[in-house]
Amino acid sequence: MSSRYHTPFDRFICSADKALRVISGVASASRPTPAVHVDDAHMTDEERKHSAGLIRVDHVGEVMAQGLYNSQARFARSDTLRQQFEKASREEEDHLAWTAQRLKELNSQTSVLAPLFYAGAYALGTVAAKMGDPHSLGFVVETERQVEKHLESHMQRLPANDAKSRAIVEQMRLDEIAHGKAAQDMGAADTPLPVKLAMTAMSKLMTGTTYYI
Template identity: 50%
Template sequence: MSLLDPLILQLDQALRTLFVPAPTKRPMPGETLPEPELTEPERRHAAALMRIDHVGEVCAQALYAGQAFTAASSAVREALKRAAWEETEHLNWTERRIEELGGRKSLLNPLWYAGAWAIGAIAGKLGDPVSLGFVAETERQVEAHLEGHLRQLPAADQRSQRIVDQMKADEIAHAQMAISLGAAELPIFAKGAMKLAAKVMTTTAYWI
């Protein structure tokens, strides 16, 4: 392989994440349930929440890719790649649900991907324990964020709720994976910075 080959592969993965429908092995949770009768404000709100969740999965793909790119050990690199594959199912589910609700994906997805990839690559450079600690903390924060969306979604929208509920279960499993591989506990200031960045992303993605 030439020195450019790894970068070309990274670009290919980015383009696939952003512009190609993601694959899924599992059926979309709740797809057998009837489409609920929602008011127009409820439908717009549900679509916006699912757009946020889709952005989160775009960022997850980028983070895992960046971390795997700079990971020190092959075992950690492969674990990150496996987690990324599982996250592609979330991309599939959220994108399909957005379409069902008549919404659209975030216009800023390329920006979200680029920023998240850079953060992941930096985390990977800090060493596998720190990188895995970043995964564990990210997944804990995402779990809390998804729990909040379960409370905010319209009560009648069981289809969206089933998707979010399964995503939450998968994020918990990914956090446990990182811990089992030796994740370090991140300092308080790092956790706070991650929460602030997530707040900016979620607030922006609700509208754009």
């Protein structure tokens, strides 16, 4: 059924269901992992631990992306925008599945702090949506800009021989660029400075904690 026939209560139930699946780590990918044909090279314990820390940060970043898109879709004022957020969320769910799988391969786990960051991202997305669709789109543009920069830094920081993680991060980066461009093309407004600062602060808190836990 198209989302334009959903009642507000329907959207609330869908939003709650999506939140539970994201927080519980239940994510299914519609595309195979970009690392499917990449061999896992030998890494030292220290390199493997470092890769796991970076991928764990990326995984929580995708948990936050789900919070953002979930809230923005729920409170979008136009059906067209709601459908765009839902589409982007489905594509971002691939990232969740890819990074979770990679963490298992690295003998590591997702962050125990993921539910807290989902809640914070959901709150920020709600604020953006309540400001109106152009500002909500602008929020996406700014989010994807920050995520792209963040993923580029991880490409530089990953161990040189960790080609599997690198392939995943690179595809994620390309997807984020596409999502930001789509939002820009739909008429995004510039994000107010206080919101940008709040986003940056949350990003720094997330990266500084979830690398370890």
